Amino acid sequence: VIAREPATLFAQAREGSRGALARLVTYVESGGTRQRESVAVAYASAPPYVVGLTGPPGAGKSTLTDRLITALLDRGHVGSTAIDQLGVLCVDPSSPFTGGAILGDRIRMQDHATNAAVFIRSMATRGHLGGLSLAVPDALRVLGAVGFHVALVETVGVGQMEVDIASAADTTVVVTNPGWGDAMQANKAGLLEVADLFVINKADRAGVRETRRDLEQMLDLGGAREWRPRIVETVAQSGEGTEALVDAIEAHQRYLATGELERARERRARVELDQVLALTLRARVTTLSGSEAYEAQVRALLAGTTDPYGAAEALLSR
Numbered sequence: 298v299i300a301r302e303p304a305t306l307f308a309q310a311r312e313g314s315r316g317a318l319a320r321l322v323t324y325v326e327s328g329g330t331r332q333r334e335s336v337a338v339a340y341a342s343a344p345p346y347v348v349g350l351t352g353p354p355g356a357g358k359s360t361l362t363d364r365l366i367t368a369l370l371d372r373g374h375v376g377s378t379a380i381d382q383l384g385v386l387c388v389d390p391s392s393p394f395t396g397g398a399i400l401g402d403r404i405r406m407q408d409h410a411t412n413a414a415v416f417i418r419s420m421a422t423r424g425h426l427g428g429l430s431l432a433v434p435d436a437l438r439v440l441g442a443v444g445f446h447v448a449l450v451e452t453v454g455v456g457q458m459e460v461d462i463a464s465a466a467d468t469t470v471v472v473t474n475p476g477w478g479d480a481m482q483a484n485k486a487g488l489l490e491v492a493d494l495f496v497i498n499k500a501d502r503a504g505v506r507e508t509r510r511d512l513e514q515m516l517d518l519g520g521a522r523e524w525r526p527r528i529v530e531t532v533a534q535s536g537e538g539t540e541a542l543v544d545a546i547e548a549h550q551r552y553l554a555t556g557e558l559e560r561a562r563e564r565r566a567r568v569e570l571d572q573v574l575a576l577t578l579r580a581r582v583t584t585l586s587g588s589e590a591y592e593a594q595v596r597a598l599l600a601g602t603t604d605p606y607g608a609a610e611a612l613l614s615r
């Protein structure tokens with residue numbers, strides 16, 4: 298029987314119950330006291346090493362994720378981190394994981410879905426406080442707390458929220474295709490900023506060399522930095538290039554191990570705290586503006602016995 302108490306669920310999930318783990322992820326998505334209890338437990342453990350894949354719809358992220366799952370489990374480690382099981386979160390309404398794809402993909406994913414070493418979960422709900430960009434890092438921490446050392450996150454890289462989620466990864470892989478410029482134009486700068494690695498997937502198509510040249514040029518314009526994103530060519534459909542991608546991921550992880558991982562995680566902790574603060578305050582504003590005290594301050598404003606700053610201070614100090 299799957300428990301309802303977060304503490305018991307963590308114990309069950311650590312014993313291998315996927316049902317318990319799924320319920321914990323639902324809790325962190327849903328908000329309320331169970332979310333708070335779950336997150337409190339989750340953040341007491343080390344986070345997993347997270348590889349994020351992002352890019353436009355149809356770029357081949359799911360097909361590539363599928364390849365990565367197999368390759369990582371086969372390798373059994375990424376750098377010095379052992380991989381005995383793999384957590385996969387998909388934030389992508391068009392993903393095969395959520396049933397939106399062709400039959401072949403779905404059958405392939407089902408192979409993994411029944412593999413005890415793989416936990417696949419799609420996240421599409423808005424999350425507590427209205428922030429999916431909070432629910433995803435929380436779910437990753439839940440994975441870490443139940444013993445997953447490595448996790449993959451697939452997100453459609455189209456908007457700021459997706460870029461936020463992608464930046465919750467330790468290694469972010471931006472998946473492009475030959476002729477990528479058009480599909481990515483809108484968010485090129487954002488994707489360039491989060492990319493630790495570039496993949497030119499569908500390298501079986503024409504235009505690979507031009508796309509590589511474009512990417513190299515953009516990286517040159519970005520100036521010198523300690524880590525220059527590698528560019529890997531893949532044909533996810535056939536699996537070609539998967540090993541090179543895993544090698545590139547390991548190379549980035551080695552770079553992170555020089556101290557950059559701690560710095561990146563500190564930056565992210567600040568971003569996450571800012572996000573939670575902002576969302577919490579906004580939720581508080583919504584509650585306040587429906588209250589009796591708020592109405593009293595409106596009347597006082599109209600009567601000229603207070604000003605908006607005084608009124609806001611009075612409400613917030615309650």
Ligand SMILES: Nc1nc2c(ncn2[C@@H]2O[C@H](COP(=O)(O)OP(=O)(O)O)[C@@H](O)[C@H]2O)c(=O)[nH]1
Nearest residue numbers: 354355356357358359360498499500532533534
């Ligand atoms: N030609 C070709 N097609 C691919 C390749 N990788 C994926 N596809 C196809 O591209 C389509 C979109 O793939 P999918 O993984 O669902 O993309 P996502 O939306 O980024 O997750 C599917 O029909 C795949 O079979 C590839 O390397 N070459």
Ligand SMILES: [Mg+2]
Nearest residue numbers: 359389391392
């Ligand atoms: Mg997909």
